[in-house]
Amino acid sequence: MRANAREAIDTRERILRAAMKVFAMHGLFKAPLSMVAREAGVSKSLIFWYYGNRENLVREVVERVLPLDVIEGCVGKGLKGRSLAECVARRYLEKYEDATMRLLLLQVLSARGLLGLVDEAFRRICVEMLPVLAEGVWGERSKENIVKARMLFGSLLCYTLNPPNGIDREEYIRIILDTLGA
Amino acid sequence: MRANAREAIDTRERILRAAMKVFAMHGLFKAPLSMVAREAGVSKSLIFWYYGNRENLVREVVERVLPLDVIEGCVGKGLKGRSLAECVARRYLEKYEDATMRLLLLQVLSARGLLGLVDEAFRRICVEMLPVLAEGVWGERSKENIVKARMLFGSLLCYTLNPPNGIDREEYIRIILDTLGA
Amino acid sequence: MRANAREAIDTRERILRAAMKVFAMHGLFKAPLSMVAREAGVSKSLIFWYYGNRENLVREVVERVLPLDVIEGCVGKGLKGRSLAECVARRYLEKYEDATMRLLLLQVLSARGLLGLVDEAFRRICVEMLPVLAEGVWGERSKENIVKARMLFGSLLCYTLNPPNGIDREEYIRIILDTLGA
Amino acid sequence: MRANAREAIDTRERILRAAMKVFAMHGLFKAPLSMVAREAGVSKSLIFWYYGNRENLVREVVERVLPLDVIEGCVGKGLKGRSLAECVARRYLEKYEDATMRLLLLQVLSARGLLGLVDEAFRRICVEMLPVLAEGVWGERSKENIVKARMLFGSLLCYTLNPPNGIDREEYIRIILDTLGA
DNA sequence: CATGAATGAGCCTTCATTCAT
């Protein structure tokens, strides 16, 4: 029984991982579930047993990929100043260290307007978190600081779009934080 | 005859515009050509008459959306220092002023790995243009300056992802250039 | 062009006929469209070109099979007494002379509760037409006459359920009308 | 043990009842077993434990719904004349008093050609029982009397198709028997 | 007895593409 339950969880997870891999390479909407099934080593039907329909599977993938947890995690820890910026940067880059996650992030971002989940995440990040971050890092919610917070995100996004070779993560973080005066 | 030729061009262009609109909202791969046809007010078959197949249509859309022209245009003008950075920033933001173009940019970026065209553009921008830009704006191709060039791009991308309200384009440009020491 | 239009109508009709045949034998809900397509000698997709979806095709079949036209046709002609009853009986039996139509009638009747169209037809026949028929044939809308009208329908339905051998249509009609005192 | 056995019977019966309910509303072929399972409050697999496969379950439902027992029961009692007709009518209407049974009867009738069981029942009723009934009620197997026997069935069927409101069962029986001269 | 997990077959539907006109 317990073994069964554990196996079931494993299977569910295995499907999700397969979906992430396949969606990363073929797009959230273009990748057929048959491909996911093959990658997970299960039958197509089993995906429906666990996720009900394609949309639910996509949603779970999207939830894992969105960077909300990164930002909220750091802000929630009550950090201030450079430590806060550093926390966000490091966790962000760690989260998207894996090539699959990087590709997936792009796929998810491009699903704006198609997935309510993504729209909502955009709102949360751009409208809610940015000012909080600006205040936390640079002391006040001025226009300039909000732009700087955006620059921070943009710089991180740009890193994940195409990680530069010859510059390691920590160095990259140091340079952008220095440049942004954090 | 000439009127005919002009009309033909118009039709071709009308289809492309329709495709951009539809692809922006429904994704480069998910949007059916029937939708493009309806939006353009022509029959589905006519799309094939002008573009041969779906892939070609997508390719033309992608070409219009990629920001290569912006960067190469500014670099090609022989500008240096802040003027160069300003040129890139302003043209970039102008190009993606329209909401359709902004959504489309995301769709195109997410097509990496699926469209050779996009892969190639990534390479051109990240590997070739970034160092050129770094040198052009800050004087030398040091690691730091290349990171700054990335930060410039990231900041611009972040603007197009979700244009901040309350901050106009020129102000945004000024702040990021000041911050980047351009 | 005109030839084309005619051909298209023919194709549409051919599909409908095929559907009637296939639905009659395999049930309105069980028969796969692939079977209809094969019977009609067209591709499955073409069914969707003409009918949009399965439901629409079913609906058109149902409309052809329901006996509303028979009853309304006779009542609409202003007939009275035995002529009216005879009209209904004869047209009804003619309509369902064909074995396909007879099977189909059953399938359609059994779709009550599943197809609004059928529910509505039941209402029209049982609630609206029965009293009209009772009055038209026997002079007044008394309980007895309404039951007789039902008996007329029931007798006809019973004929189509399983046409008796050894008794031809006209004789059957004569006997039931005599028995019902029409 | 005995309690167990009784429970098992109960479960089997509960499944059958659930099937009748679900099949009545969704059709003998369209209703999924998962629906039956949910209605019965058991797992889908248990249906297979008791019935082996879908077909068997359908068959048991059909057997309960067919009116063979009604006719054979009355004929077997050796009744004659109006009493015989009355017996058939009353038992028939009692059997299909419940809305579920009425809908189910239709579903079963429409399964002709799909279920050997139903075909066989049709034959038994129309070919074997009808003449017997004609002779039992009206004295001889003449054409006219056989048609009258059909009219009796048809009238009853018509009642179950859509029970008239304002006319109770006994009255309905009286009128049709009077009209048929039974 | 009873269930959850797993599968394969098959269905409806969509869509890019082609062809005749």
Place this chain on the structure above:
DNA sequence: AATGAATGAAGGCTCATTCAT
């Protein structure tokens, strides 16, 4: 240049059925 008609491939999903526990 333009369209409607037609097709084949493939995808999402449902469902009966099986199996291990």
